[in-house]
C-alpha cells in the first residue's frame with residue numbers, strides 16, 4: 001500500500017506516498033537525540049502510523065472499540081473565593097477519553113514533525129479513563145464571565161455535528177470519546193451555581209475543540225462570545241469547529257490592547273484590568289487563556305495549553321498540537337508568569353484542579369501567594385500544604 005521514494009541517499013527527507021493520502025508526505029528521517037537518548041522514529045513506524053490513520057478513519061469510533069468505563073460520579077460545581085469580591089466556580093461539564101499519546105507523546109516521538117504527530121498519535125490504541133472537561137465561571141463585581149462550555153451529552157450524534165462537513169464529522173468520534181451524564185450539562189451546573197444563563201455577559205472560548213464548545217447553545221441570548229480570530233481561520237486541521245459558533249452577531253474576536261510583560265499584549269475584560277485574555281497558541285492556532293489578577297498572585301485558566309504543570313515544566317508535547325514550537329513558547333510564558341508573582345495554572349482536563357484550588361483556599365491568606373508558587377512548581381506541593389496548614 002505504500003511506496004517509498006528515496007530522492008537521494010544523502011538527502012535529509014524522504015517522500016512517502018501512501019494510497020489513502022492524496023499528497024506525498026515529507027518526513028524528516030534525521031536522527032535526533034535528546035538527553036542522550038535516541039529519538040529516531042523508524043521509517044516502518046512512520047508508514048505504519050500513516051496507515052493506522054487511514055484505518056482509523058475507516059474504522060469504528062473510539063467508544064466502540066475501547067471499553068467505556070462507567071462515568072465518574074458527577075462532582076457538583078464548587079465556588080472558590082479569590083478575594084476582592086471575585087469568586088471562581090469550577091464547573092465540571094462532561095468528560096472525554098483520549099489516546100494516551102493524545103495527552104502526551106512519549107519522549108521517543110516528541111520531536112516528530114507536526115505533520116507526522118497526528119498519525120503517530122492515532123496509531124496508539126491505549127485510551128485514558130474519563131477526564132473532566134471544565135468550564136469556569138468568574139463572578140466579578142463588574143461582570144459575569146464563563147470560560148469554555150465543556151462537553152455535551154449529545155457528543156457524536158447527528159445533531160451535534162449538524163452543519164459540520166467531512167472529514168471532521170467522521171474523524172472526531174474516531175479521535176476521542178466524549179460524554180456527559182444525564183442532568184450534568186452546563187445549564188445544570190449554572191443552576192447549581194445560582195447563575196441564570198441570562199446573567200452571563202461574556203463567554204471566553206479558549207479554543208474551538210468540541211469539549212470546550214459543546215454547550216454554546218445552552219447560554220442565554222445576552223451572552224457574547226470571545227474567540228481569537230486565528231481560531232476561525234485556516235484548515236482547522238486539529239479539529240477546530242468554527243461551524244458551531246452562533247451566527248447572530250454575538251461572536252467577537254479578541255483584540256489585545258494592553259501591554260503585558262509576558263504576553264506582549266492582552267485584552268482586559270474589566271475596567272479594573274484584573275481579568276485578562278492572553279494568547280497561548282500552539283495546541284491550536286488561536287488558543288487563548290484567561291488570567292485572573294488577584295493583586296499579590298494570579299490564576300491562569302489555561303484551557304488545553306497543557307494537560308498539567310509537569311508537562312509544562314518538562315516541555316513535553318501532547319499528541320494533538322497544531323504547532324509544537326508555539327506550544328514550547330507558550331510553556332515558557334506560563335513559567336515566566338511566575339517571575340511576575342505567584343501563579344496557579346488551571347488546565348481544563350487536569351485532575352489536580354480541585355486539589356490546587358482547595359489547598360489555595362485553605363491556606364492562611366498571608367501564605368496564599370507562597371502556596372500558589374509552590375503549587376506551580378508542583379514538586380514541593382505536599383510538603384508545602386502541610387507547612388501552610390501548620391502555620
Ligand SMILES: [Zn+2]
Nearest residue numbers: 209211304348
Ligand atoms: Zn480539551
